[in-house]
Amino acid sequence: MSTGSTEYSATGRHAAEEPVDYMTDSREIADGEAAPGCRKRDPIVVADNVTRAFGGMNAVDVEHLEIPRHKITALIGPNGAGKTTLFNLLTGFDTPNSGSWTFEGRSLQGVSSYKVARMGMVRTFQLTKVMGKLTVMENMRLGATQQPGERLSRALFKGIWGSREKEITEQADRLLEKFKLDAKKDDYAASLSGGQRKLLEMARALMVKPKLVMLDEPMAGVNPALTQSLLDHIKNLKAEGMTVLFVEHDMHMVRHIADWVVVMAEGKVVAEGPPGEVMKNPAVIDAYLGAHHDVDLGDAQGIKELEAELEADDESIAGTEDAGILSKIKEEEAP
Amino acid sequence: MNFLDILGGALGEMLSPTTAAYALAALGLAVHFGYSGLLNFGQAGFMAVGAYAFAVSTLQWHVPFIVGLLIAVVCAVIFAFILGIPTLRLRADYLAIVTIAAAEILRYIVTTNKLTPLTGSANGLAAFEGGFFDLNPFPPGTYPLGMSNRDFFVRVVGWVVVALACLVVWLLMRSPWGRVLKGIREDENAVRSLGKNVYAYKMQALVIGGVLGALAGMVFTLPRGAVQPANYGTELTFFLYTCLLLGGMATILGPVIGAMIFWAVLSLTQGILYGLIESGTVTFINTVQAGQLRYILVGVALMLLMIFRPQGVLGNKKELAFA
Numbered sequence: 001m002s003t004g005s006t007e008y009s010a011t012g013r014h015a016a017e018e019p020v021d022y023m024t025d026s027r028e029i030a031d032g033e034a035a036p037g038c039r040k041r042d043p044i045v046v047a048d049n050v051t052r053a054f055g056g057m058n059a060v061d062v063e064h065l066e067i068p069r070h071k072i073t074a075l076i077g078p079n080g081a082g083k084t085t086l087f088n089l090l091t092g093f094d095t096p097n098s099g100s101w102t103f104e105g106r107s108l109q110g111v112s113s114y115k116v117a118r119m120g121m122v123r124t125f126q127l128t129k130v131m132g133k134l135t136v137m138e139n140m141r142l143g144a145t146q147q148p149g150e151r152l153s154r155a156l157f158k159g160i161w162g163s164r165e166k167e168i169t170e171q172a173d174r175l176l177e178k179f180k181l182d183a184k185k186d187d188y189a190a191s192l193s194g195g196q197r198k199l200l201e202m203a204r205a206l207m208v209k210p211k212l213v214m215l216d217e218p219m220a221g222v223n224p225a226l227t228q229s230l231l232d233h234i235k236n237l238k239a240e241g242m243t244v245l246f247v248e249h250d251m252h253m254v255r256h257i258a259d260w261v262v263v264m265a266e267g268k269v270v271a272e273g274p275p276g277e278v279m280k281n282p283a284v285i286d287a288y289l290g291a292h293h294d295v296d297l298g299d300a301q302g303i304k305e306l307e308a309e310l311e312a313d314d315e316s317i318a319g320t321e322d323a324g325i326l327s328k329i330k331e332e333e334a335p
Numbered sequence: 336m337n338f339l340d341i342l343g344g345a346l347g348e349m350l351s352p353t354t355a356a357y358a359l360a361a362l363g364l365a366v367h368f369g370y371s372g373l374l375n376f377g378q379a380g381f382m383a384v385g386a387y388a389f390a391v392s393t394l395q396w397h398v399p400f401i402v403g404l405l406i407a408v409v410c411a412v413i414f415a416f417i418l419g420i421p422t423l424r425l426r427a428d429y430l431a432i433v434t435i436a437a438a439e440i441l442r443y444i445v446t447t448n449k450l451t452p453l454t455g456s457a458n459g460l461a462a463f464e465g466g467f468f469d470l471n472p473f474p475p476g477t478y479p480l481g482m483s484n485r486d487f488f489v490r491v492v493g494w495v496v497v498a499l500a501c502l503v504v505w506l507l508m509r510s511p512w513g514r515v516l517k518g519i520r521e522d523e524n525a526v527r528s529l530g531k532n533v534y535a536y537k538m539q540a541l542v543i544g545g546v547l548g549a550l551a552g553m554v555f556t557l558p559r560g561a562v563q564p565a566n567y568g569t570e571l572t573f574f575l576y577t578c579l580l581l582g583g584m585a586t587i588l589g590p591v592i593g594a595m596i597f598w599a600v601l602s603l604t605q606g607i608l609y610g611l612i613e614s615g616t617v618t619f620i621n622t623v624q625a626g627q628l629r630y631i632l633v634g635v636a637l638m639l640l641m642i643f644r645p646q647g648v649l650g651n652k653k654e655l656a657f658a
Contacts, residue, residue, distance in 0.1 A: 093524065117530035125528070131521035133654045134514070142518045143529045147511045150531070152539050155512035156503070165511065188653060201525075208529055 022070045023239050029068045029260050034273035037064035044069040044212055044243050045090065045121075050099030051267075052085055059085045060096070061267040067212070072234065072244040074254040074275070077264035078288060083247045084126055086264070087216055091123045092116040103212070118145070120211035126220065126247070128197040130204075132190030136181055139189050139200060140172035141165070143207030172207060179203045179233065195222040202233065213237055215246040219253055231257055255279065341606030347480055348602035349595040355493030356382075356555035357597065361578040361590030362500055363547030368576075369584035370508055371540040372520030374431035377418070378548050378575050380438025383567035384414045385549025386556040387445055391453060393463040400466035404553065411549030415542040423537045435569065446564045459563035467557050489558040496554060497591060500547055505587045507543075516540055517585075577637055583650030592648050600636055604629045 031039040043066035052060040060082040067073050075083050088094035090101060092113035100109050103121050117123075131139050141147075147168060148154045149161025176182040179199045184192060189200060198218060205213055218234065219227060235257055237244050248254055254261060254275055261278040263271040271281045278284055348354065360378050367373040388410035389403045398406065418437055422430045445454040454460065471488040478487040507513050515536055518526040523533045556562045574597065582593025608625040611617040620628065646652050 091528070093527075112532075113527045114530050114532050117528055122530070123528050125525070129522045129525035129528075131518045131525065133521055134517055138514055138517075141511070142514055142526065142531075145530065149511035150515055152507075152512055155510035156506045158510070161511055204529065 022241060023235075025070065029071060029274070030272075034277065036269045036272050037062075038066075038272055040066040040068045042069045043067060045101065045103055045245075047090065047101035048099060050086070050089055050096045050101055052082075052089055052094065052096045058267045060089060062086065062099070062264075062269055065262065065269055067243065067245055068260055069243050070238065070241065071259040072238055072246070072257055073260045073262060074258035075245060075247045075262050075264065076249070076251075076254060076284075076288075077270075080266075081264040082267040083264055084216055085267075087123060087214055087247065091121060091214065093123075117208060117210075120209075121214065122205045122208045122210035122212070123214040124198075124201045124205055124216055124218065126216040128194070128201050130189040130192070130197045130200055132188060134189060135186050136176065136189055136192070136200060137169070137172060137185040139204055140176060140185075140207055141168050143204040144168040144171065145208055168207075175203045175206055178236075180229065193223075195226045198222050199226070199230065199233075202230075206237075210242060212243045212245065215244065217247050217249070219248055219250050227253070251279070337610075341603060341610065343480070344606050345599045345602040348598045350480075350490055350494070351598065352489045352493040352554055352558045354594050354598045355490070355497050356551045357575060357578055357594035358497050358551075358591040359493075359500055359554060360548050360551035361575045361582070361594055362497070362504060362587075363544035363551065364575055364579050365584060365586070365590050366504060366540055366544035366547065369579065369586070369589075370513065370520060371516045371537060371544075372427060372523075373423075373537060373541055373544075374427045375434045375541070375544065376431045376569075376572055377434030377436075377438035378544075379567045379569065379571035380434065380441045381411055381414060381545045381548030382552030382555060382571065383438070383441055383445070383564070384410050384545075385552030386562045386567070387454065387460075387552075388549070389553050390460040390463045390556065390562045393466060394460060395453065400470065403463075403466065407549050407553055408546050411545045412542050415545035416538070419538050419541045423534055423541070435572070438567070438572065439569065442564050442567055454564075457564060459561055461561040463562075464557050464560045486558070493554045496550060500550070501587050501591065504543075504547075508587070512536075577633065580637065580647055581640060583647030585651075585654070586647070586649045589647055589649040596648070597633065600633055601629050604632045 027041065029040060031041050045065075045067040047062055047065045049064075050060060050062045051058060075086070077083055085094065089096045089099075090108070092108065092111055092115070095110075100107060102108060103116070103119055106119065108116055108119075108121075111119075131142065134142070147161060147164050149158075149165065154160045173182065173185075176185055179202070181192075181196065181199060181203065184196065189197065192200060198221070202213075202215065202218060215234070218230060222230060231253060234244055234246070246258075258275050261271075261273060261275045262269055263278060263281070263284045265283075270283045271278055273281070360382055363381065364375060364378050367375040367378075385407040388407040392398050392406045393400075393403045414437075418430070418434055422433045444450070446457050447454075448456050450456065468485055468488070471484060473484040473488050473491075475484045478484065482490070508516075515526060515531050518529075518531075519533055519536055523537075527533050552567075555566070578593035578597045579590050580593070581596050582589030582591065605626065608617070608620075608628060609622055612620065612622055612625060640647070644650075646654065
């Protein structure tokens with residue numbers, strides 16, 4: 001086992017710092033050279049030798065990974081790279097075969113998922129999970145913490161939990177307004193569209209007042225008109241002092257909002273760094289696109305160039321009827 | 336055939352202690368299945384636990400009524416823990432398998448001949464209700480619907496218990512605690528990701544519903560003055576589910592209304608069928624067959640309800656729109 005976790009006692013290093021504006025904080029994220037598994041100046045999550053095998057296949061085999069505090073970190077990689085599995089392992093929804101990992105210096109080994117959430121590490125799911133037969137408002141209230149009425153012994157008497165309920169409702173109202181769901185608050189969550197459910201799930205996670213928000217494909221299935229507002233919401237989380245870790249396939253979004261990008265392939269961390277640099281990294285282009293690597297994935301110009309190049313390629317489906325967005329090309333071209 | 340008698344019989348059946356017991360047990364199922372999504376197919380087992388724990392402790396140790404009642408409740412809590420500890424971490428269907436098996440195991444245990452001195456085997460136990468009727472404050476005489484003071488006392492107690500249980504369940508379900516339960520019913524992983532101890536909530540719900548089942552077992556058995564294993568078969572659980580679905584799953588008064596409808600339909604069909612047979616209008620079945628036919632008609636009624644009003648009598652149609 002590595003001793004990394006003890007060296008990075010988060011509180012010790014963090015407490016000495018002056019208050020900073022997290023939006024404009026331009027200090028180096030990495031402690032030294034950006035490389036897979038590199039040390040961070042101020043990590044919130046540190047994972048060591050985390051492995052998880054399904055049958056004979058190693059779904060996750062992460063030697064060392066640190067998530068920088070107060071930053072937006074993107075976790076990218078092709079399908080089956082182990083991104084969601086790593087999410088499940090970090091949040092206690094799955095148990096790794098080996099390894100140790102800490103959140104703010106506290107070990108999370110063997111800690112159950114609900115306790116992880118209470119510590120301030122809250123996740124959303126790739127397949128959105130809303131409570132369909134509860135109203136949007138009830139969904140939101142469910143996320144709140146410190147409601148004494150959630151204890152059976154106090155639930156009978158409204159006098160005990162009524163005042164906290166009012167505070168929770170106000171908090172939920174504010175968030176719903178931000179997420180443009182306030183008109184829907186008395187509707188059943190099942191009546192929301194896919195994109196609205198993504199928004200509700202994110203808003204509900206924020207009711208917990210987390211320190212680290214982990215979003216599993218927040219843009220999947222979201223209408224492009226909503227994308228921009230979702231991006232703004234995620235950026236705002238950083239402004240409010242939260243740390244964000246998200247899984248995403250949309251390179252535009254990654255480039256747009258991420259401060260740091262971690263690339264996984266076949267369960268391993270293959271590259272790390274600021275988005276601009278990582279997307280030029282041959283290992284990343286290889287993992288995502290196979291042979292056609294001399295493009296910048298986060299940039300519309302680069303994608304156009306790639307499409308033009310693929311059109312000239314006889315083996316490519318680009319330019320034919322089947323050709324669509326990059327993801328389609330990616331599936332065909334990946335080795 | 337006298338329709339007034341038939342209607343009077345149905346009305347009497349709606350208020351009978353058996354109906355109160357069904358309402359109470361179905362309310363327990365509403366806590367389990369309707370609000371928490373726990374698929375308990377062993378509610379008859381919880382009723383048996385309540386009835387036998389009370390009867391055995393009264394007959395063996397001659398405990399006063401209130402102590403017998405407490406023993407019954409404690410036994411139901413223990414039974415809920417035995418069922419819940421191994422299964423509540425697993426998917427819902429495992430609880431269904433374990434509860435239906437446990438209820439049958441319990442019924443076979445009390446039927447065992449070796450335990451005859453304790454449980455009375457297939458004949459069951461009798462003459463344990465004295466302590467309860469000693470508490471009767473009503474003087475002998477004639478009460479409404481031609482009841483004796485004993486009948487009246489049993490009905491008053493039974494329905495007061497149902498009313499109190501409804502009140503407690505209503506208070507619980509409108510609280511944040513109830514909200515967490517409903518969230519668990521919808522998606523327990525989502526609730527877990529928000530920092531709630533799903534396992535503890537499910538256990539609490541299982542215990543509360545189980546205690547209601549045990550109380551129902553006592554309400555069921557006290558007016559009979561006898562407890563017999565044959566009464567607590569699997570079909571009892573399915574009748575309770577029928578009541579629950581008739582009334583509306585995630586409602587407070589639904590199980591109560593459902594139990595009343597269930598027994599009223601049974602009583603009405605019996606009255607009408609027997610009347611038709613006795614008057615010679617119907618000749619192709621006898622009264623014994625008619626007794627079985629009633630349950631077929633209850634099944635048909637449930638099917639019609641599921642087709643035309645799937646949310647039950649009191650259920651919220653909107654909740655089903657997205658199912």
